[in-house]
Amino acid sequence: MIEKKQKKIISPMLATLTEKYFSDSNWLYEEKFDGIRAIIHKKNNKVILYSRNKNKLNNRFSSLVKELEKLKTKDYIADCEIVAFDKNVTSFSKLQRIKKEKVDIFIYIFDLLYFDKFDLREDPLIKRKEILKKKLKFSKKIRYSKHVLKEGIKLFKKMCKEKKEGVIAKKKDSKYISKRSRNWLKFKCSKGQEFIIIGYTSPKRSRVGFGALLLGYYDDKKLNYAGKVGTGFDTDFLKTFSKKIKILSILKNSNLENEIKEKDFVLIKPKYIAEIAFTEWTRANKLRHPRFLGLRSDKSIKRVIKEK
Structure with missing residues (x-):
């Protein structure tokens, strides 16, 4: 004391x-x-x-x-x-x-x-x-x-x-x-952590706003792709959050662009952090069965890493 x-x-x-x-x-x-x-x-x-x-x-x-x-x-x-x-x-x-x-x-x-x-x-x-x-x-x-x-x-x-x-x-x-x-x-008891929202896919069929959010994390100052999440959103969030992410600057990152196997996606400048629940990491270092829980404002973007 x-x-x-x-x-x-x-x-x-x-x-x-x-x-x-x-x-x-x-x-x-x-x-x-x-x-x-x-x-x-x-x-x-x-x-x-x-x-x-x-x-x-x-x-x-x-x-x-x-x-x-x-x-x-x-x-x-x-x-x-x-x-x-x-x-x-x-x-x-x-x-x-x-x-x-x-x-x-x-x-x-x-x-x-x-x-x-x-x-x-x-x-x-x-x-x-x-x-x-x-x-x-x-x-x-x-x-x-x-x-x-x-x-x-x-x-x-x-x-x-x-x-x-x-x-x-x-x-x-x-x-x-x-x-x-x-x-x-x-x-x-279950797996879950924060991820950076690094992009989104276009909505399909009757979906509004966006299709899925693309997720990432830092490892030794390098931005890595963790997969996409397409569940856990309600219609109100799809509408309001899509407006926020669609005005962000486009992120140019050839490594991420080559790794993401989506037909129609946009990479954005990291600004938002999502809390994600999932079942496990795959051998390819991607999330299995991810589910969106909410946005976090209590953590710095640069501190979002893969928990070990």
């Missing part, structure tokens, strides 16, 4: 994907939420919600900001996930509909980076969570993210049985660092 001035913005610590699931007494395990990551910055009873790529989220989630400001606490910075539920399961797709319909939204806080006059990032995670639970106030909308000790595989099996997203495994003594780390690991 180090006495310091409160920083304006802290970039989040990121977990690494793994398929080697384990139980270990030196680790704690939390539910992995299917929502939007955010950093809460509270100073003098004013709250700013920052996205993963440091954009302000106050206008989009104004009701949660008001709820956080009602809970009187000392100044703090906390790491959290903004979620909506489809039945009892967090749903990124449901969260995307908050502008179109009434959707109940919540915050789950799982880490405390700064409190009062003290920077906690050098403290062990287990200590930060103890301070978080003791010092912050919670409500129906603002919730503490619980964890279990040691029993990682047991919790993972429970999450998958309940059709939930998965588990985040964290070393109990881990410091908080603003980059991806193997001290935090993701156990996913």
Whole structure:
């Protein structure tokens, strides 16, 4: 615990994907939420919600900001996930509909980076969570993210049985660092990640807007093609989003043009990121059975890579 001035913005610590699931007494395990990551910055009873790529989220989630400001606490910075539920399961797709319909939204806080006059990032995670639970106030909308000790595989099996997203495994003594780390690991029940929208195909038959979205990711600064997604859109999205992508600059990339085996497609300058669910990667490094879940605005284009 180090006495310091409160920083304006802290970039989040990121977990690494793994398929080697384990139980270990030196680790704690939390539910992995299917929502939007955010950093809460509270100073003098004013709250700013920052996205993963440091954009302000106050206008989009104004009701949660008001709820956080009602809970009187000392100044703090906390790491959290903004979620909506489809039945009892967090749903990124449901969260995307908050502008179109009434959707109940919540915050789950799982880490405390700064409190009062003290920077906690050098403290062990287990200590930060103890301070978080003791010092912050919670409500129906603002919730503490619980964890279990040691029993990682047991919790993972429970999450998958309940059709939930998965588990985040964290070393109990881990410091908080603003980059991806193997001290935090993701156990996913199903495959899914973000992809850059690099183009689209023309609609066929009665389809409006566009046919499919072409997806890509970066690998060592090179833009790679991951396949196309043609399901998961409603008619309203097909109409509105097609207008947005059709005004973008055309992307000239001979490698991508030669790799994409579509008759009628347009490559566009990368601007938008899509959340995609899929069953697996093929041997050709393409997505099998991809499904569109929604657009993401909380991540930088250059940070979209193939999760390993």
